[in-house]
Each structure stands twice: as C-alpha cells, then as structure tokens.
Amino acid sequence: MTLNPTVMRAVEQLGYRVTVGDVATQAGLNVAEANQSLLALASDTGGHLQVADSGDIVYLFPQNFRSILRNKYLQLRLQEWWKKFWGVLFYLIRISFGVFLTVSIALITVSIIIIITAVNSDRDNDSGGSHSSGGGFFYFPNLFWYFNPNYGTYYQERQGERHQQSNLNFFEAVFSFLFGDGNPNANLEERRWQEIAAVIRNNRGAVVAEQIAPYLDDIGKGYAKEYEDYMLPVLTRFNGQPKVSSEGQIIYYFPELQVQATKKRRQSLPVYLEESLWRFSAASSGQIMLSAGLGILNFVGALVLGSLLRDGTIAAQLGGLVAFVQGIYWLLLAYGVGFLAIPLLRYFWIKWRNSKIADRNRDRLSRARLLATADDSLRQKIAYTHQFAAEKVIGNENLVYSSETDLLDQEVERSAQIDAEWQRRLERGSGE
Template identity: 85%
Template sequence: MAPSPTIMQAVEKLGYRVTVGDVATQAGLNVGEANQSLLALASDAGGHLQVADSGDIVYLFPQNFRAILRNKYFRLRLQEWWKKVWSVLFYLIRISFGIFLTVSIALITVTIFMIITAANSDRDGDNRGSSFGGGGFFYFPNLFWYLSPNYDTHYQERRRERREESNLNFFEAVFSFLFGDGNPNANLEERRWQEIATVIRNNRGAVVAEQIAPYLDEIGEGYTREYEDYMLPVLTRFNGQPGVSPEGQIVYYFPELQVSAVKKRRHAISDHLEEFPWRFSAASSGQIMLSAGLGVLNFVGALVLGRLLSDGTVAAQLGGLVAFVQGIYWLLLAYGAGFLGIPLLRYFWIQWRNRKIGDRNRDRIFRARLLASPDAPLQQKINYAQQFAAEKVIGNEDLVYSSETDLLDQEVERSAQIDAEWKKRLERGSGE
C-alpha cells in the first residue's frame, strides 16, 4: 500500500524530524492513524526511530524519501503521472464549453443566413441579397469579431484598464460562468482539525471544551455549562483524556500533543473556524456579461432556427450544412437552454448555501466571544486545565536509542556522554 500523501506533506513541512503529535497537529489527523502511517512510511522510505529517555519516539526521515518511494512503488509513480495527465485533460474540458458555444453560435447563424438567402432567392432573383445582405453581412463580421482572439485580447486590455481581478481567458470564463470554480471549503474538515490541534498545542496540551467549541458545528445552546458530548470526537482523534476538577468541571488533556521534536513558537490562528462563502464565478463582471450575452444570443438563435426548420422541407431542399444542423438541432437547443439554466439555478443555490454558511459562522463567532470574556466559573475551569499543561521537546541529548547507528556504538557513545557529564560536575564541585 502506497504511503499517505498527507503524511508525506506533513513530514516535509516539519523538517523531516517529527513526533506523532507533530504530524497529527500539522495534518489534523487521528493520532492512531498518524502513528500507524509514520511507522509504515519509516519502514518504506528508510526512516529511523529515535527513542528518548522518557520513552517518547521521534521519526527521522531522509530528505529524498519521495525518490526512494517512487523507485519502490509503481502505484505512486502512476498517481503522479495521472495527476499531470488529468491537469491537461481537465483544462481541455474547461475550454471545451466555450469552444462549443462559439461553434454553436456560428452554426446557427450561418444556417439561418443560408435559409433566408435561399428564401429570398426564390422570391426575387434580382433582389436576393437586398433584404438580408445589408443587415446580414454587417451582423456577421461583428459577431465573429466578438468571438475572435482579437476581441479577447481587446477585452483583456480593457479589463486591465478597469483593474478587474480575473486571470481567466474567454474560454475559462465561460466554464466559470457555467459551473463556478469549485468548493471554497473543500478542505474544511482538514482545516478544522488542524486548527483544533493547534489550539491544543498552543495551550500546552490541556484545554476546556469552550476553547474547542468555536471550531465545531451543531452544538446545543447549553454547551457552555451542561453538555460536552461534542468533545468525544476530539478525544478520539487525538487520544485525549478527561479530568474533573474539585468543582465537578471537566477539562481535557492530550499527552501525544504535548511532545514535539522541535521547539516551536505559538501559532496565531483565528479564534473560530470560518467557512468561506461560495462565489458565483471568478470571472470579471465583463466576462460574466459577455458569457451571458452570448448564451442569450445562442438560445434565441436556436429558437429562430427551429422555427425556420419546423416544416422539414428546407433541410431537404438545401441539404449539406443545413441538413447536418437539422440533425443536431435538439443538441444545439438543449445546450442553449442548459447554458442559461445551469447558471440561473446555481445562482439561487449559492444564495441558499451562503445563508447557511453565514448562520454557522455567526454561531462560531458567538462562542468565540463568550470565550474572549469568560465569566468566573469558566475562568476557574481554564485555570484548572493549566495544571495538566506540559510541553516536551525531544532533542538529541534526550535520546537513548536511534535506529540510525549500531546499538553497541550507541551504548559506547552514551557511556562517554555520562562520563563527560560526571567529569564536568566533579570539576564544578572542586572549583567551589
């Protein structure tokens, strides 16, 4: 089984020397899962175990452990290859909707032009171009100028002059108008557990429930005094233990998160978990208007074309492109309707979704404010939790064993360290 990408990223960010608590905090993972994953990664990537005199374990990894794993796991190489291929495929899918829109408008417009021109030719051979030629030929160059790369360049220049923030080209903007730009809270659970673990670390491994509540959802109104069932998933994930004060208040401490391989500064984080609102599109307002306008043009053109093709005789008489367009007419009409319908439905769905997000954010802010101005019982509870607070940083001087070197060599080195320490003490004693 290939190692977890989340674990590998955490190890790299932490400097290749980590404890289980370090990784659980960095990645927001379950302590048990982090422990098992680190053991597997150390075994597969040639990592080393360092044991402190307290019994705590530090994992040390070579900085080229990804190269080691790539050589060992075909699946890992395949995943990296597919990631590159998929990025290209997905980009082609994104721009295909804009390409199909321009092709659809072109087909519809050219077909309408051919049908009307043929009809005028049948009515009056001498004036077959007069009824449509003046408006038609004026219309076509303008339409295709809108769809041409030159127009996109011109539009980009105007957009830069207006200082609108959008890095999307025309085809990317069409996809963004249709489907948006993804879930802004796709990593919400990862962020939630990372921030909870950071809060615990910042408080040296001992917290009260009210310090964790601003990062959780669906907590009852009486959470500040009565029910703390919402802490159970936190205890399970980080191997926490509850403690009870003489006044019957519950506090929580997490031994694994109190041990680190490197001394770290206190991380500044938000006082609550914030969900980001959904955006309709990352395209600029001009790009959205252009996409919507072309969508309307495409749909209206499809309706007009449908009326011209309704009797079925025109396509039979003209054949060629007209017959081909009649064969795919329902596809063109469905695309035109979907091009306008999907963004409209998505707009109302986003409004509903953002109201829900706003409600949850307000609830978390309310809990954070209660914590910012604690009353006497809550402050007493926080003070009691600090009795369980501890922080242990494992340095090389704390190690009693490392799998990097032979056990006999370590015994000799350890004995030399002890002798040197005793010699220093004797010298200090004789000096006094």
Template identity: 65%
Template sequence: MAPNPTLMQAVEHLGYRVTVGDVATQAGLNVNMAQAGLLALASDARGHLQVAETGEIVYLFPKNFRTVLRNKFLRLRLKEWWEKIWKVLFYLIRISFGIILIASIVLIFVAIAVILIAVNSSRDSDDSGGGHSHGGGGMVFMPHFWFGPDIWWFFYPDYSDRYQQRRVSSPEGKRQMNFLEAVFSFLFGDGNPNADLEERRWQEIATVIRNNQGAVTAEQIAPYLDDIGEGWGKEYEDYMLSVLTRFNGQPEVSPDGEIVYHFPELQTTAQERNSQPVGAYLRERPWRFSQADSGQIMLSAGLGAVNIIGALVLNSLLRGEIGIQLAQSGGLIAFVQSIYWILLSYGIAFLSIPLIRYFWIQWRNQRVEARNQQRQERAILLNQANSALHKKIAYAQQFAAKTVIGREDLAYTTETELIEQEIEQADKIDAEWQRRLNN
C-alpha cells in the same frame, strides 16, 4: 499500501523530523492514525527512529523520501501519472463547454446566412425574370447581425499579447481565467469552497491545544465544532468525545467538579516552535457563484441568449419554402436541421443551470452564515469569560507541558549502530551510573 499523502505533506512541511503530535497537529489527523502512518512511512522510506530517554519517539526522514517511495511503489507512480493526465483531461472538459457554445452559435448563424442568401438569390431571379428594374443597379439584401459587444475579440491575431496585458492576479493569488474557463465557471461554479473544512477544523483544534501546551477546556474548543448539543449533552460536554478520541485526550476533574482535558501526545515536539496563529473560531467560506469577473459572466450569459435567439430565428427559416428545399437537398442545412433541438436545448440549459445554481447558492450561504454565527457567538463568550471560566482555564494549565526532544536528549537512534552510540555516549552513561551509585 501507499502512504497517506496528507501525512507526507505534513512531514515535509515540518522539516522531516517530527513527532506523532507534530504530525497530528499539522495535518489534523487522528493520533493513532498518525502514529501508524509514521511507522509505516519510516519503514518504507528508510526513515529512522530517535528514542529519547523519556521514551518519546522522534521520526527522522530523508529529504528524498518521496523518490524512495516512488521507486518502491508502482501504485504511487501510477497515481502521480494519473494526476498529471487528469489535470489535462479535466482542463479539456472545462473548456469544451465554451467551445461547444461557440460552435453552436457559429453553426446556427452560418445556416441562417446560407438560407437568407438563398432567399435573396431566389428573389433576384424572380425580379430579373419579370423584367423589373430598380434604381441603383439592384442591390442584394445581406442581413447584418449585431452580436452586442465584440464577442470575437479572443480570436484576434493579437489576442495573446492583449491577454497578457489583461492578466492579473486575483486576491487568492490565482491567475485570471480565460474565456473558455470562465464559461465552465459560469455554468458549474468553481467547486466546494469548504471541501477541506474537516481538515481545517481538526488542524485548528489541534493548534489551539498545542498553543495551550496540551491542556484546554471545552469552551476553548467549542468555537471550532458545529453541533455541541443542547441541555444535558451540552452541560456534560459530550461534544468533546470526538476530540478526545482523535487526539488521545484524557479528562481531568477539578476540585470544583469542572472537567478539563489533557492531551499528552500533543505536548511533545521534535523542535522548538512558537505558538501558531489560529482563528478565534472556525469560519466556513461562503459559496461564490463564479470566480470569473463580471465581464466574463455577462459575456457568457449574452452568448447563451444569442444561441437561443439564433436557434428560434433558424427554426422560423427552416419552416419556410427555401429552408425546406435546402434541408431536403442535404448538406449543411440538413445536418443543422437534424441537430436543431440539441442546439436549442443546449442554449436553454446554458442559461437555466446557472439560474438554478444562483438560488441554490443563496440558500446554501444562509446556512453557512448561520453556522458561522453560532461558532462566533461561542468565541465571544470565551473572550468575555466570567470568573468561573477563568478559574477553570487556570486549572487546566496545571496540566500544561511542553517537551522538545533535541539530539542531546536521545537515548537511541536507528541512524547508527548501537555500539557506536554507546561509545559516543560513554561519558553520559558513566555519569548516570555514578549518580545512581551515589544515591
């Protein structure tokens, strides 16, 4: 079975030397899952186990462990190849909606132009046959269609140079979308902004526990949970069960009957680390209609409207005598007539989908804001803790501890042979035996 990608990323981020608690905190993984994953990864990636005298285990991995795994697992190689292929395919899917819209508009207005030219030619023939003359040499009427803003700016020869000048970084550090990407964003948005919510939730909870050296109260964890219940369920802190299960926690009861929580697995680390910054509460990100800029959104909506208006004008011309004749004679006009309802439906859907999505986002953001407000209120209560809560937190700190396992604390490691380790630690072993004899 291929290793857990989240676990591998955590190992890399932590410097390739980790404990179960380090990985569980970094990735927000279940402690048992992290332990099983590290054992499997160490076995598959030629990692090493370092055992401290206290019995704690540190996992050491080579920096090229991904290469080792890639050579070992065909499934992992195929997955990496597929991810690269899917990026290209998904990009083509994204830009296809803009390409289809432009193609639809071009097809509609080319058909309109062909029909109008045929109508004008027919009128000129009738005028010439009737012997009528007009001053000015008989101008042929050519319709002029105004598309509003210059919608073809991205087809200009110098578009690439101008695009590079307009390209700026967004607040999130991402490049600005091109027009075809913006069309997809206008239609379908840019994905769920809280797709990683559960991962962030458990990472932040584990970080709070680690920052408090493995001992916390329920009030310190509540700002990161959603539904903490009402009545007896809230009073008895049932919502902490999922946290205890995930991180192998142990409840402890104070002399006053208050419950605090102790997490031994998160008190051990492979290297000294300062307290990590963490938000006062878990904040869900609001849904955005689109990450495209306002100009791209207006242009996309405008093109959708142009598609619908053009389709309606085309329908009127196709019902005329010349339009019927051209359609019956085959060619472009016959083709456009055969897909007319597809062109019109695409234009209607192009504007309807974003409109429906806009109202859906408003409803969704109201619920997001309500949950954020609930968690924020719990954080405020924690910051304004009364004497009873302060006493409870102080009792929890009696169980606080932090164990950093350095190389000097190791009793055994799989990096070298056991005999070599005994030779290297001969002085240490002699000193330990001498201490025991003296006792």
C-alpha cells in the same frame, strides 16, 4: 498499510523530524492513525526511530523519501502519471464548453445567413428583382449592447468601483460561468482538525471545552451542550483524557500533543472556524456578462433557426451544412437552454448555501465571543488546566537510542558522554 499522502505532506512541512503529536497537529489526523501512518512510512522509506530518555519517540525521515517510494512502488508512479494526465484532460474538458459555444453560434449564424440568402434569391427570381432592395431583410437583434461592460456612464462608474481581476482566459471563464470553481470549503474538515490541534498545542496540551467549541458544529443545546458531549470526537482523535476539578469542572488534556520534535512558536489562529462563502464565478464581471450575452445570442439564434427549419423543406433543398445543422438542431437547442439554465439554478442554490454557511459562522463566532468575555466560573476552569499543561521538546541531547546508528556505537558514545559529565563535575568540585 496504504501510505497516507496527508502524513507525507506533514512530514515534509515539519522538516522530516517529527513526533506523532507533531503530525496529528499538522495534518489534523487522530493520534492512532498518525502513529500507524508514521510507522508504515518509516518502514517503507528507511526512516529512523529516536527514543528520548523520557520514553517518547521521534521519527526521522530522509529528505528524498518520495524518490525512495517512487522507485519502490509502481503504483505511486502510476498515480503521479495519472495526476498529470488528468490535469491536462480536465483542462481540455473545461475549455470544451467555450469551444462548443463558439462553434454552436457559428453554425447557427452561418445556417441562418445561407437560408435567408437562398430565400431572398428565390424571391428575386420570382419577382424579376422588383423587390430585391428590401424583401429579404432580416433583423437579428443586437444582444451585446446590454452585456457590453461600457454600455452606460453609470455602469462605467460602478465598474470602476467593483473592478474585479481575473486570470481566466475566455474559455476558462465560460466554464466558470457555467459550473463555478469548486467547493471553497473542500478542505474544511482538515482545516477544522488542524486548528483544534493548534489550539491544544498553543495551550500546552490542556484546554477547556469552551476553547474548542468555536471550531465545532452541531453542538446544540441542553443535555449535549451541558455535559460537553461534543468533545468526545476530539478526545478520540487526539487521544485526550478528561479531568474533573474539585468544583466538578471538566478539563481535557492531550499527552501526545504535548511532545514535540523541535521547539515551535505559538501559532496565530483565527478565533473561530470560518467557512468561506461560495462564489458564483472567479471570472471578471466583464467575462461573466460576455458569457451570458453569448449564451442568450446562442439561444435566440437557435429559436430563429428552428422557425426557419420548421417544415424541413429548406434543409432538403439546400442540403450540405444546413442539412447537417438540422440533424443536430435539438442538440444545439438543448445546449442553448442548458447554458442559461445551469447558471441560473446555480445562482439560487449558492444563495441558499451561503445563508446556511453564514448561520454556522455566526454560531461559531458567538461561541468565540462567549470565550472572550469569560465569567469567573470559566476563568477558574481555564486556570485549572494549568495544572496539566506541559510542553516537551525532544532534542538530540535527550536521545538514549536512535535506529540510524549502530547500537554498539551508541553505547560507546553514551558511555563517553557519561564519563565527560562526571569529569566536569569532578573539576567543578576540585575548583571549589
């Protein structure tokens, strides 16, 4: 079986001694998957099984189990190498857009200067220099005035109010302006199941549907909501069991999540699963304006250059850099258009996406408020869960077997413990 990186990370976070319920809660996995992954990991890393007198199992792993796996599997070493290589490669890809923008502006600007200089020189020669003072004047609009963060007193005041820090350099900011910074909810499903498992754990393994609803989506109305069909995936993932009270109310309890390897504090959780809104860019406002300004400068420069190269005769006469730029002109123009079009389209897409996220957050919050203002029926339902709530912590004193020591040694130690316990009881009896 392929080792699950999520389970490996959960084992490390939990201190290398875990139960299936611990890992299912920490990683947000279903119980069956967590159990199988723990068995595979224990088998491949020399982990140990500890069996409590209640029949529950604790997995004990060596703290260097990742080193054991790296030495054992070439595939894991290749994956780690590729992760490092991809990190470098992706960084080069990110900065390449800013580099290409700078190169594009430089090529366009230098080509325009060469062409204008050549045209003015030809005019001077034809006119005997009579129009040398002004015939070749070329006005290139200064587009940076608007994108200068300090172009007006009002804007300076507003900027002081909205000052945004950024750890991005110029080239990283260009990429962020173009493509953003990734999905802020990439781990939403993992977080959803972690929080649901934590809610169950906080309530000692027994909950009502209304306590889970603020962390779920697509609950709907009518039949599905009335009969709590939305709880089926939760029951499947964490091996839960429904119970019905004498009043016909349904509660759910999860035996595996009631067992822990170590005593843990009650987790502090948000009252509902909140999705993060998409940001246009992590770059500062000044970096965004600079990127937009350079994009406009590049686009306008490409249009001006295109008008100068329209008939193709100038490039043929001058050759060299101008001829090269004419050969890649459509690439420069396409990049200029894309540099402005992509962020604009992304801006409207983010607004639409955020409106959907806001709706989902609002629905979950309304279900959390319903729980916070529970009526008598719901309070009675929650009270019924207390009959099934339990918490079991397996310490070393509860163990009847551990695979980390020889079975004969364990039997001898167990017998010694029993004898010592009888001796203490006899001493107490004789003292009385």
